[in-house]
Amino acid sequence: MSEQIEDELFFSELRKKEFSRIDENDHCYLDYTGGNLYPQSLIKKHFDYLNLEVYGNPHSGNPTSQLSTDKVNEARKKVLNFFNAEENYYCVFTSNASAALQIIGECYPFDAQSRFLLTADNHNSVNGIREYCKAKKGTVKYSLLNYEDLHINKQVLEKELNDSEYFSNKLFAFPAQSNVSGVKHDLNWIKIAQEKGWDVLLDAAAFVPSSTLDLKEHHPDFVSISFYKIFGYPTGLGCLLVRKNKFNKLKKPWFAGGTVSLVSVQYESYFLANDHERFENGTVDYLGIPAISFGIDFINEIGIQRIKTRIKSLANYFKTRVENLKHSNGEAMIKLFGPSVIKHKGGTFILNFRDVNGNIFAFENVEDLANKNKISIRTGCFCNPGIDEVNNCLTTDELAKYFTSHDLGNYHDMIQFLGKMRGAIRVSLGVATVQKDLDRFLEFVSTFKDKTVE
Numbered sequence: 385m386s387e388q389i390e391d392e393l394f395f396s397e398l399r400k401k402e403f404s405r406i407d408e409n410d411h412c413y414l415d416y417t418g419g420n421l422y423p424q425s426l427i428k429k430h431f432d433y434l435n436l437e438v439y440g441n442p443h444s445g446n447p448t449s450q451l452s453t454d455k456v457n458e459a460r461k462k463v464l465n466f467f468n469a470e471e472n473y474y475c476v477f478t479s480n481a482s483a484a485l486q487i488i489g490e491c492y493p494f495d496a497q498s499r500f501l502l503t504a505d506n507h508n509s510v511n512g513i514r515e516y517c518k519a520k521k522g523t524v525k526y527s528l529l530n531y532e533d534l535h536i537n538k539q540v541l542e543k544e545l546n547d548s549e550y551f552s553n554k555l556f557a558f559p560a561q562s563n564v565s566g567v568k569h570d571l572n573w574i575k576i577a578q579e580k581g582w583d584v585l586l587d588a589a590a591f592v593p594s595s596t597l598d599l600k601e602h603h604p605d606f607v608s609i610s611f612y613k614i615f616g617y618p619t620g621l622g623c624l625l626v627r628k629n630k631f632n633k634l635k636k637p638w639f640a641g642g643t644v645s646l647v648s649v650q651y652e653s654y655f656l657a658n659d660h661e662r663f664e665n666g667t668v669d670y671l672g673i674p675a676i677s678f679g680i681d682f683i684n685e686i687g688i689q690r691i692k693t694r695i696k697s698l699a700n701y702f703k704t705r706v707e708n709l710k711h712s713n714g715e716a717m718i719k720l721f722g723p724s725v726i727k728h729k730g731g732t733f734i735l736n737f738r739d740v741n742g743n744i745f746a747f748e749n750v751e752d753l754a755n756k757n758k759i760s761i762r763t764g765c766f767c768n769p770g771i772d773e774v775n776n777c778l779t780t781d782e783l784a785k786y787f788t789s790h791d792l793g794n795y796h797d798m799i800q801f802l803g804k805m806r807g808a809i810r811v812s813l814g815v816a817t818v819q820k821d822l823d824r825f826l827e828f829v830s831t832f833k834d835k836t837v838e
């Protein structure tokens with residue numbers, strides 16, 4: 385049996401065994417970049433775990449507390465092991481990737497000599513770090529993307545990295561994989577930037593569900609992750625991986641319960657904990673964290689490389705079919721944004737529905753119809769406005785005109801004001817996707833054949 389047929393059988397069995405609720409409820413789920421779906425066995429394992437023992441708050445030395453501490457540390461070890469990061473990184477548990485990124489915003493030593501450089505392709509939870517930098521009088525710079533393929537523009541980024549020799553405390557942030565276009569940015573930028581004196585923040589939230597992040601091969605200083613994006617459950621947990629040699633560079637501006645080794649009230653002094661605990665404010669989610677171990681076991685049993693290959697194969701299928709969808713006059717029914725080849729891309733697609741004259745159907749109308757067909761897609765700007773500004777050719781002048789003339793605003797109002805499109809449709813694939821999900825979406829697209837925008 386060929387490897388491809390074997391995989392096909394394996395993943396359709398997996399769908400039946402672990403994700404039967406998708407079919408039982410007649411869903412077509414295509415929002416894996418928004419949130420992965422949990423396998424049924426993970427929930428069972430976690431509930432069995434909870435029912436088996438008594439778990440206390442880990443901040444004590446009693447037996448139930450000790451048990452929780454052990455289980456939390458077991459999960460921490462598993463996470464570090466999953467990313468091949470045991471020796472060189474701390475794993476700080478957070479409530480999600482955004483909370484991990486906020487630690488960087490709050491604790492990176494930005495000052496008037498600092499620069500925060502980031503790619504235009506970034507989630508808003510990375511974009512928002514710029515406000516911490518500005519508050520400390522540092523400068524912020526965006527590095528632009530190629531319009532055609534939404535990849536990092538090499539010449540521009542190289543220049544930005546080189547042009548900053550007079551800055552100190554320089555932080556460069558980019559996503560390992562775009563949550564919008566699915567582009568996998570070149571991880572070699574980590575080393576290139578570090579050799580030029582930059583600290584590197586890698587937002588790996590959209591990358592790690594279907595790619596290997598080997599932190600012995602690449603050494604970003606800080607990495608942000610949300611676990612529900614990898615195995616669907618639990619939804620309130622993420623982590624910040626901090627390279628040990630940059631740990632003390634992060635300056636925590638306050639302390640909280642669980643983050644200190646000693647505090648005095650009369651003398652008003654304190655010592656911060658010397659490891660991951662420094663950044664875990666208060667009580668960690670000690671009942672939820674052990675479920676991360678079960679989630680990692682689930683992924684490891686399949687193999688992340690196998691998931692990657694599978695998603696690549698489905699992505700190729702989807703792209704070819706989508707590109708072949710034509711109106712009777714030969715006009716393409718779908719405008720796909722991003723790279724023309726799947727090679728450097730994950731299973732996330734951004735697109736618009738075109739009418740017979742090449743006009744774009746409003747994404748809200750497409751979404752309404754998709755909802756009626758129980759097809760879950762995502763629409764809008766996906767918390768990543770940089771990509772949307774590139775795709776819709778918005779200029780800085782136009783954006784300035786809008787922002788300076790408004791105290792409040794939203795995308796709909798901006799569309800009216802500027803007379804330009806905003807937003808698109810995102811289709812994203814994951815470990816539970818099977819071909820029939822994609823066929824159902826393609827069939828849905830076909831219902832727009834020869835239609836015109838009203």
Ligand SMILES: Cc1ncc(COP(=O)(O)O)c(C=O)c1O
Nearest residue numbers: 480481482507563587589590610
């Ligand atoms: C690339 C990327 N970074 C960060 C985030 C933020 O993750 P969370 O909402 O779990 O904090 C997301 C969520 O979609 C994402 O895709």
